[in-house]
Amino acid sequence: MTSQTITAADAGTWELGDLSVSRIGFGAMRLTGSAAFHHGTPSDRGRSIAVLRKAVELGVNHIDTAAFYFSRLRSANEIINSALAPYPDDLVIATKVGPLRDYAGEWATWARPDQLRSHVEENLRQLGRDHLDLVYLRKSDRVDSVSEHFGALAGLREEGLIRHLGISGVEPRHLAEAQAIAPVVSVQNQYGLHAPDPLTDELLRICGEQGIAFVPFFAIAGKGGSRGPGDDADEVIAAVARAHGASPAQVRLAWTLHQGPHVLAIPGTGDPGHLTENVAAGALRLTEAEVARLDALHRGGGAG
Helix, strand or coil, X not given: CXXXXXXXXXXXXXXXXXXXXXXXXXXXXXXXXXXXXXXXXXXXXXXXXXHHHHHHHCCCCEEEEECCCEECCXXXXXXXXXXXXXXXXXXXXXXXXXXXXXXXXXXXXXXXXXXXXXXXXXXXXXXXXXXXXXXXXXXXXXXXXXXXXXXXXXXXXXXXXXXXXXXXXXXXXXXXXXXXXXXXCEEECECCXXXXXXXXXXXXXXXHHHCCEECCECCCCHHXXXXXCCCCCCHHHHHHHHHHCCCHHHHHHHHHHXXXXXXXXXXXXXXXXXHHHHHHHHHXXXXXXXXXXXXXXXXXXXXX
């Protein structure tokens, strides 16, 4: 599909609390290199800055990042600050807190509730801001409840350091638990074509009913997660892509956005060409028959 005049606005918008964002956003993890959580080759800093500026030019006004997005010599937050500050008035920057990596890049521990202030302040320092638009609590697998941690973030929201709150890596019961403490405007879980999960499907439905944004990560990768979708040779996806003159990645993004108007996509890339393709996917309109075939594929029912 052509992407010459397509901008993020073609995907439509959603309200994150009182903040309006395009449904196609940008995930910052890959700005630091091909393997942001490991010790791979650092990205070209100038290219990463150019990708961010191009994203904003294309109408992207929702960037998802974290202080723990770094590789050797590169920090996603620092690159965002260098590329975009002073920030456009309509730009929404979301970040996540909870996980902690040491200076060597190793996963060190998970923050206690009383340590979350320092995580928030570190994001503020790196981004050069006096408040954060949206902060997700990334739930630890080591704890069953989010109450104490989410309560600590709710306190920082009351202080004005955080505007809106979200939760990530959770089940429906955690959403209800958090909502008993403070408003939740967004939920972020792994979700995508080929990555079915009954609890996440239920969470997506609940978010739609309650007007809460659902923001899937690894939407292009599906079950491949951080490893990516592999060669993506599935014939159903390939056939839909050919019908629209699109790429398989664009079909995956379009299918994800089709799951509801409250679903926001945050595909990440360090490649300007891929960025343009990702934004253009927001304008791809699948037919009912195509959606049905992809839904069946997602459920493991074959091509249909």
